Amino acid sequence: MSQLAAFIKQQRQKKPILSMTHVVYGYPTVQESLDWMERLMKEGVDFIEVQFPFSDPVADGPSIVAACHKALEQTLDVETCLTQLGELAKGFPESRIVLMSYLNPMYRYGLDKLAKRAAEENILGLILPDLPIEQAATYQATCEKYQVDPIWLVTPVTPKDRLAMLASQASGFLYCVARSGVTGHSVHETKMHEGKSKTTSLDDYLAEIKVHSSAPIGVGFGLRERAQIEQLIGKADLAILGSALLDAYNKGGQEEGIKLIKDLFY
Template sequence: MSQLANYISDKRQQKPILSMTHVVYGYPTVKDSLDWMATLLEAGADFIEVQFPFSDPVADGPTIVAACHGALHNQKPSVEECLTDIGKLARDFPESRIVLMSYLNPMYHFGLEKLVKRCAEENILGLILPDLPYEQAGDLRTYCDAHGIDPVWLVTPVTPKDRLAFLAKEARGFLYCVARSGVTGNSNHNGEKQQSLDEYLAEINSHANAPMGVGFGIREKAHVDAITGKADVAIVGSALLDAYNKGGKEEGLKLFNSLFD
């Protein structure tokens, strides 16, 4: 079992569901983003999903797109700087875990083998590249195998069942289960949709060889409650960033606590 899967398994003995929060590195500044990550870790976040900004984040909705554009315009952060900074966080908060999320373009430009090696050096144990299909990730998977890093694959409610079963079986650290079709940020958790979500998660669970994280559209405690017992990790991104944009760390922390207390 991978380091991430072991971590999730151990923590799940203590909690009904774990928390993963999403932060865009460099937004609104590098210092501010790192301070916000540290605040969340101090508050007990089990995971931080750190997004290295990209100009065309195709899986993301308006809130995260705007943050990526703001980070690139204001800071022009480098991948190396990002890895070094979040590696320090990983050392400062050994009870939590950090995974890196971005898109293929900036990571390929940095160098995939170098990226995975640096992730291992900085104790960043997972790598999420939503625009890199499994079939085109042979080199990345080889590098990850060599350095003990988990590439995290995504499935959605419209993933064909045979492919969903394949990706669920191939998952190692955790499988990222997108809760609904579309980009990050919106939520469609009415009764009919929730029944569909329950069936979808049950289908994944019947094939999964790794823990399950659920994200996209988780904005309130009822959404976390709806997946508790059906998944291992609740992933909160746009809602947390909306709260941060509205009232800074205080407002963001208020939402985090309301979701996971």
């Protein structure tokens, strides 16, 4: 069992489902994003998924795209980000940070160096949504060398044979997208979208994954209501809050964001 999976298992003994919150590094400024991460960990969130911004975040909806573009008005670099995240994490042993970005900036930084530096800063998981597992053998070997988990994504429309392959190779946790499309749809939009393209229920989808994987399961994309979080209890290990949290932060700063987390998880 990897360090990340072991941490999830340990925390799950205390809670029915863990919280993973999403923050864009550098939005609206680097210091404000670091202050927000620190506040989230002080409030007791289990994970922060920190997104290093990229100009074309193809898996993300309008709120996160806008935040990435705003963040990129500054000069950002991966090395500084990793160092700052490592410093931040030292004071919060009950929380973990995972780094999410897209292949382009991480490839330019160097995937071998990325895994090595992540391990040094106690960042135990890396999420690169646009890196196909079929082209990731060297990356996977590097992550294994440094004991950092590459986190793979699956969706309800992932073909069954591919879903089985991804699930069987999952370590740390498997990121299960709750529906097809990008992040950030409202509940109503999500239901409309699913009504047109839904091929299986969320419960059946998660059950299918568990047939092929013993890794913890995280579920994200479109979570905005407490009922959605409660629906995941007993079926997933992490509920991932992204666009909804960013929208709350944009509306009323840290206090509005914390209110949402408390409404959903406590």
